[in-house]
Amino acid sequence: MGNLPYKAVNLGNWLVTEGWMEPSLFDGIVNKDLLDGTQVQFKSTKLQKFLVAENGGGTDVFANRDAASGWETFKLWRVSDSSFNFRVFNKQFIRLDGTNKLVATSNSPSNPETFQIIRNSDDPSKIRIQASNGLFLQAQSETVVSADFQGSTNWEDGDPSVFHMTIVKGSTLQGEYQITNGYGPLRAPQVMQDHWNTYITEEDFRFMSENGLTAVRIPVGWWIAHDPNPPKPFVGGSLAALDNAFTWAQNHGMKVIVDLHAVQGSQNGNEHSGTRDGYIEWGESYIPDTVAVIEFLAKRYGNHPSLGGIELMNEPTLGPNLDSLRKYYQQAYDAVRKYSETAYVILANPMDHDSKALLSFAGRFNRVVIDVHYYNLFSDQFNNMNVQQHIDFIYNQRASDLSSIRTIDGPLNFVGEWTAALSLQGATKEDYQRFAKAQLDVYSSASFGWAYWAYKCQYDHWSLKKMIENGYIKLKQ
CATH class of the missing domain: 3.20.20.80 (Glycosidases)
Structure with a gap:
């Protein structure tokens, strides 16, 4: 030997x-800063609040947090260059319920759990999130986050469908x-x-x-x-x-x-x-x-x-x-x-x-x-x-x-x-x-x-x- x-x-x-x-x-990858496992946080520009999977998962997604920690952080599963599943703290996935509200209750991702991240070409941290029904997420209130927004060309803060995406440092x-x-x-x-x-x-x-x-x-x-x-x-x-x-x-x-x-x-x-x-x-x-x-x-x-x-x-x-x-x-x-x-x-x-x-x-x-x-x-x-x-x-x-x-x-x-x-x-x-x-x-x-x-x-x-x-x-x- x-x-x-x-x-x-x-x-x-x-x-x-x-x-x-x-x-x-990795140089040839589109959206190479959004690879599998990258941790992201989303802040509503209308409410100035972070999205949160309440209790770390298993129930609704709200937009009512002033600061982001574990429950407000989502791990990406990459489906394509711009489409992703969002995995929450307790390992469930975000999906739409029967009324197009956002919930974190799925144990395995498929089409209802797939979302497209559309980035502003001038500021890639400013995004819209398109759901599987073709509509965009909007933070209507601190307790209602839904996928029922038709879309807009307006990227100004205050638009209910515009979010600031933070990539957690060191998470890639x-x-x-x-x-x-x-x-x-x-x-x-x-x-x-x-x-x-x-x-x-x-x-x-x-x-x-x-x-x-x-x-x-x-x-x-x-x-x-x-x-x-x-x-x-x-x-x-x-x-x-x-x-x-x-x-x-x-x-x-x-x-x-x-x-x-x-x-x-x-x-x-x-x-x-x-x-x-x-x-x-x-x-x-x-x-x-x-x-x-x-x-x-x-x-x-x-x-x-x-x-x-x-x-x-x-x-x-x-x-x-x-x-x-x-x-x-x-x-x-x-x-x-x-x-x-x-x-x-x-x-x-x-x-x-x-x-x-x-x-x-x-x-x-x-x-x-x-x-x-x-x-x-x-x-x-x-x-x-x-x-x-x-x-x-x-x-x-x-x-x-x-x-x-x-x-x-x-x-x-x-x-x-x-x-x-x-x-x-x-x-x-x-x-x-x-x-x-x-x-x-x-x-x-x-x-x-x-x-x-x-x-x-x-x-x-x-x-x-x-x-x-x-x-x-x-x-x-």
Whole structure:
């Protein structure tokens, strides 16, 4: 299975797209600021009040709030370039009742739950909303919002059919679902195929191998098991790209870690989980389908000489009850073992639990790895640290945490994601070099190895390729 520990890199944004890494992927989408999951708020210009799904859903929609919070915020489900469903706080959808009043009582969207957002060409935040009956929404009063306005060419404030739309800052999702549904079924297949053909090539594997990397961790989505005709809006083609990666890895003496990064229902609500709108819905009912994806991957690659391991799920964030996760890991492990007795099976530690959460559970298995992710980011504790404090944190806390999941006879440990990026103003090249070296010093002690996030990215310090080319990181002695 190769020489451990691996010096690996994540091929992020290749087979599971993340728009923050390469935002140009979204440039051709009409209304690209209104993708699936984007959170919006609507304020009546007549009443100067926000629309609200009373009680978070299950009853009427009013226009009586002076400020907007959860009940006044709607998540978009994109139907076309300008047509959407509006999902409310408690997950119902807005629809028209029998009198054309607006209610939030539907559990699944269809035509009555579909609305067109018509934007003012001079001020796109000023909108009208056309319902499925062809008429426009109007806020007649604070307690009556209806779809019975014939329309107008007047965009002045005070018109009952004119609303100000606020896109909640930081709410936009830019994942695989958003890009494929954003382009639609006619354009998305070619956009994605062009991306897969050019973003990572065999030349990249040559570069990685020549610079001391021994493995790649490749994020994949659950829909890869349904290739070439996955459920919409996903498009076929990612399986052929993964096949190519195995061939290129073999050609250049590298291993492939297949990482199920996005599971059906979403295990963490993040855009890289394939979510449509950010809700975490994976649970016990999804276990059979998710196990089937792992079995598909194990059957296809279990005996491939370049397989380094199969990761059963990336970054689960499932709350205090781990029973469903353990049940899934047991069944998925068994699925891998049907096709390979030697392939490493990687269990991602739940992100909302201590690193030792799976340690005793994993001890029952053979050739199993616990994956932890370390970022000196995404938490207030890092906001005021200087470079030396970041480095000290690596040598002390990170080293201690990693050693806590290192055992003699039990599972191996793996730092499946880390980066030299810092949210620190004014850091010098030497600062980044020292910070990267500290992490390499500590994470090299992981018995399965480490994997940098990511190989290629528009942001220099997130991109291992740029870090190597520019002399920030040197791996090959």
